[in-house]
Amino acid sequence: MSDEPVRSIRTPVALDYRYTPGLAASRFLRAVADGRLIGQRCPACGRVYIPPRGSCPTDGVPTEEEVELADTGVITTFCVVNVPFAGHAIEMPYVAASIVLDGADISFQHLVQGVPADRVRIGMRVRAVWRPREEWGPTLENIRHFEPVEAQP
Amino acid sequence: MTRDVAVVAFAQAPVIRREERRNEVEMLMPVVRAALDAVGLTKRDIGFFVSGSSDYLSGAPFAFVHALDAIGAWPPIQESHVEMDGAWALYEAWVRLQHGDVDTALVYAFGKSSSGRLRELLALQLDPYVLAPLWPDTVSLAALQARLLLESGRATEADLAEVVCRSRRAALGNPDAQLRGAAAVEALLAEPYLVSPLRRHDCAPIGDGAAVAVLAAGDRARALCERPAWIAGIDHRIEAHALGARELAASPSAALAAERAGVFDGGPLDVAELHAPFSHQELILREALRLDAGGAGVAVNPSGGALAANPVMVAGLARIGEAARRVMDGSARRALAHATSGPCLQQNLVCVLESRDG
Numbered sequence: 139m140s141d142e143p144v145r146s147i148r149t150p151v152a153l154d155y156r157y158t159p160g161l162a163a164s165r166f167l168r169a170v171a172d173g174r175l176i177g178q179r180c181p182a183c184g185r186v187y188i189p190p191r192g193s194c195p196t197d198g199v200p201t202e203e204e205v206e207l208a209d210t211g212v213i214t215t216f217c218v219v220n221v222p223f224a225g226h227a228i229e230m231p232y233v234a235a236s237i238v239l240d241g242a243d244i245s246f247q248h249l250v251q252g253v254p255a256d257r258v259r260i261g262m263r264v265r266a267v268w269r270p271r272e273e274w275g276p277t278l279e280n281i282r283h284f285e286p287v288e289a290q291p
Numbered sequence: 292m293t294r295d296v297a298v299v300a301f302a303q304a305p306v307i308r309r310e311e312r313r314n315e316v317e318m319l320m321p322v323v324r325a326a327l328d329a330v331g332l333t334k335r336d337i338g339f340f341v342s343g344s345s346d347y348l349s350g351a352p353f354a355f356v357h358a359l360d361a362i363g364a365w366p367p368i369q370e371s372h373v374e375m376d377g378a379w380a381l382y383e384a385w386v387r388l389q390h391g392d393v394d395t396a397l398v399y400a401f402g403k404s405s406s407g408r409l410r411e412l413l414a415l416q417l418d419p420y421v422l423a424p425l426w427p428d429t430v431s432l433a434a435l436q437a438r439l440l441l442e443s444g445r446a447t448e449a450d451l452a453e454v455v456c457r458s459r460r461a462a463l464g465n466p467d468a469q470l471r472g473a474a475a476v477e478a479l480l481a482e483p484y485l486v487s488p489l490r491r492h493d494c495a496p497i498g499d500g501a502a503v504a505v506l507a508a509g510d511r512a513r514a515l516c517e518r519p520a521w522i523a524g525i526d527h528r529i530e531a532h533a534l535g536a537r538e539l540a541a542s543p544s545a546a547l548a549a550e551r552a553g554v555f556d557g558g559p560l561d562v563a564e565l566h567a568p569f570s571h572q573e574l575i576l577r578e579a580l581r582l583d584a585g586g587a588g589v590a591v592n593p594s595g596g597a598l599a600a601n602p603v604m605v606a607g608l609a610r611i612g613e614a615a616r617r618v619m620d621g622s623a624r625r626a627l628a629h630a631t632s633g634p635c636l637q638q639n640l641v642c643v644l645e646s647r648d649g
Contacts, residue, residue, distance in 0.1 A: 149424040155350035155407045160314030191360060192317045198334055198363025200320055
């Protein structure tokens with residue numbers, strides 16, 4: 139019998155879950171499948187959250203009032219990504235940005251394309267570029283990316 | 292010298308087999324509100340928040356951080372979390388209140404046992420190198436323990452059925468229970484085995500739930516609640532991780548926790564809420580906690596216990612809440628609450644709650 143120490147063992151672990159998005163996220167995803175962006179307003183502080191999660195993380199109260207938001211907004215911060223990640227055919231480099239939609243009070247993340255990466259700026263106004271309607275489902279991937287509202291010089 | 296701390300409010304969501312519509316935050320929010328409303332507090336009146344839950348149940352890393360949305364963490368709050376049943380979160384709140392700089396704490400627990408395959412998921416709490424790769428499921432491990440108890444001659448299968456029968460009947464009076472009924476012992480014994488010697492009804496149901504307790508110290512507790520459920524003692528003890536190293540058909544850790552919590556020093560108990568996810572475990576706990584000594588009139592699991600509802604991460608805190616509720620409503624003067632964690636009663640917490648009026 140070998141005195142060699144055991145350096146590794148394989149113990150595969152896989153667990154399956156049934157995810158429950160919840161009431162607020164379900165309504166949001168259903169609306170996205172219909173090409174609409176639905177946020178929720180906090181009855182205490184008035185802030186509008188998107189995607190909504192059913193509660194105000196500041197006040198801890200249910201957010202029930204729904205607000206339909208535009209698919210245009212402003213870049214609040216961004217980064218230029220030079221590393222590919224699995225499963226996504228996308229040209230390098232690409233820009234991942236935080237975007238505050240018009241009428242919303244928090245940003246969410248999406249891609250920015252249709253502009254050279256070195257032209258992207260904080261404060262730049264962008265609009266959603268939707269995939270063809272027949273490809274829509276209950277996912278934010280319905281939006282292919284955001285692109286600048288103004289033509290770039 | 293410890294500071295006097297009491298449970299002054301408790302609320303829980305009705306336990307259901309599978310909550311398909313609401314996520315954990317949406318389940319928690321009304322329960323947090325109900326507990327705070329019971330004592331007329333808002334979150335700004337709370338000095339310390341602590342939760343008990345498991346990210347393995349949710350299947351998402353840091354799910355407990357997301358759950359803070361049910362509280363609202365602004366202005367910044369003092370908050371902590373245990374990856375354990377909420378009973379251990381309550382223990383942390385009790386310790387935190389001993390510091391003396393805050394007078395109130397809110398303890399919350401949530402768990403959707405239905406999201407994954409619970410019997411397999413719980414195998415991941417075992418030794419990851421030699422035991423977990425075999426995926427021994429919860430029920431099978433409990434059945435090893437049940438077999439030992441039966442073979443020792445200290446219990447029969449009819450005794451197990453008797454526990455189930457009493458739990459389900461008691462749950463008829465508990466609107467938050469998941470399972471209730473009036474099946475007789477003979478009918479239960481006629482059921483087939485699930486994992487021999489356990490039948491399906493010997494095993495706690497799988498369900499989703501949430502519970503919240505509010506704790507307060509000294510005069511603050513007296514001001515908030517007519518009859519606070521004072522924590523006269525609380526202690527928790529753990530046994531070896533390796534099942535083979537343990538005395539499985541007994542619970543030395545529960546016995547020691549009970550001794551340290553002062554269970555055997557005070558007067559008679561009126562109520563004992565035991566967290567026994569399997570029927571035979573209630574018998575092991577009754578022995579360890581000496582509940583049957585002297586034929587005392589202690590009501591065991593008047594809520595129906597874990598066999599009526601066992602949302603993982605919540606059911607232990609619910610035992611403390613159910614015991615506290617009976618002290619607060621005057622139906623019990625001295626109550627024992629017990630919570631367990633790990634396979635085959637590996638870890639046990641015992642809490643003594645008392646009324647101090649008159």
